[in-house]
Amino acid sequence: MSPSLPSGLLGDLDPTSDRAVFRQIADQLREAIDRGRFREGEKLPSEAELVDHYGVSRMTVRNSFSVLQGEGLVHAEHGKGVFVRPRPPVRRLASDRFARRHREQGKSAFIVEADAVGSHPQVDSLEVKEEKASQDVSARLGSVRRVLARRRRYLLDGRPVEFATSYLPLDIARGTQIAEPNPGPGGIYARLEELGHRLDHFEEEIRARMPSPAEVKTLHLAAGVPVIHLIRTAFDTEGRPVEVCDTVMAADAYVLSYQLPAT
């Protein structure tokens, strides 16, 4: 038998309303969460308890939960319950993160930055190989057929937060340290500059969308978490695009920050 809910926590249904019952329930739960009646990580009433409280069928309650899941407000754990989704710590990406001065150190920007805020950084899924350039990458790199692709996934405290692929023209990267699993201190941008491609500027394109099933898997995304899709192109001082980096980030783990001149 389900114990009854503390009275006053949730209200009653309005049978005269034309708002669907499952939406009314979702509204009440959402409001309770917003007001802090349920805190981050806290367990919501179980399906059975809500069935008793509202006098509706279980599917109706589940429908309410699915609304809240779609909004990214809650997540269900099989065998345990439905919980208010905690807001994970966000990683701030500043627009000067690729400035030359940050490249002096030996470690990669990701590692340095994570260490600074006391997180445990990891990089995995390293893959470096030559492949055919997609139509999009080819266009961005200036009609290149084949490219060197460097794939990796970044984790913070064990949680995957982003994965990225860098594409470089073969005539630049082949046979250099860039084609090695470990590109050496300062990363591939340092190597590019050593190879005579002094970097001039970057162009970043940002989109947001819902993840594909593959992305959900790779980033362990909860329901209702979008991804930020960032495509960066690096140009050298001669105006040639020397790298395209395609990055997919868990949107709940990032804030991007840019500084623009008012010119």
Added chain:
Amino acid sequence: MSPSLPSGLLGDLDPTSDRAVFRQIADQLREAIDRGRFREGEKLPSEAELVDHYGVSRMTVRNSFSVLQGEGLVHAEHGKGVFVRPRPPVRRLASDRFARRHREQGKSAFIVEADAVGSHPQVDSLEVKEEKASQDVSARLGSVRRVLARRRRYLLDGRPVEFATSYLPLDIARGTQIAEPNPGPGGIYARLEELGHRLDHFEEEIRARMPSPAEVKTLHLAAGVPVIHLIRTAFDTEGRPVEVCDTVMAADAYVLSYQLPAT
């Protein structure tokens, strides 16, 4: 009676698989969409047809659809069917969109840009009023109690794509044309400069998340469409923040583009 589906369009279920039936159906539909078997705007088989084809119950088929809706791939229209969601035209926001040279003209950046690509722009929900600054806005503007808030919504070809609120310190904006519904040619940035606040740079913070129910309503968002939340702070040459602009954009209608120096 439901006519049977064209054979070969969709496959069969694998009863030995441990993948849930509704996921298998969603997978097949997703793949068919990705492969172009169903084109943008095209109608998917009705629930009844899929019930017949797969020999499952209607709720199972609906469950599959709800997966695809959550991914933003399809949308349902009551009484008509379920359709592949067309990708709307996107608006590109370049990082120089606030450059002084774009401010010379009389019209606002939004209008000029939309006209350029042949879209029909509109601005509505104009509201200008003094109000108490939220904690966040106050912090960004440097401990300001009350602010002038300018709210508006932008539409392209009748579709709402973004809404924004600008907050300005009262000591700057009160009694000026900035406090009028129509701020005049070049917008509030032009007025700020005339008032002696020469703009130096902007700071933009970007987040992506699922919309609140209020945002769904204001932007007429389909299921599975995230929003891009952009907070811009404008600084004058003395380093004082003179405006905070809080913008919520339909993510499927935007690509943001930034240029960063490699410094």
Added chain:
DNA sequence: CTTGCCCACTCGTCTATACGAGTATGCACG
């Protein structure tokens, strides 16, 4: 020909039931 209604088809909402599978707890047994 036009109007208005009926009907078929569509998705939306809700109920009731059943079984499976993951989790946690307590108790009995070794």
Added chain:
DNA sequence: CGTGCATACTCGTATAGACGAGTGGGCAAG
């Protein structure tokens, strides 16, 4: 004391049925 199992509670998946409401086409009446 510790191990392992039974059990109760949780959500996951699926079935079957019912009624409501929006859409569009066809047909009959005017």
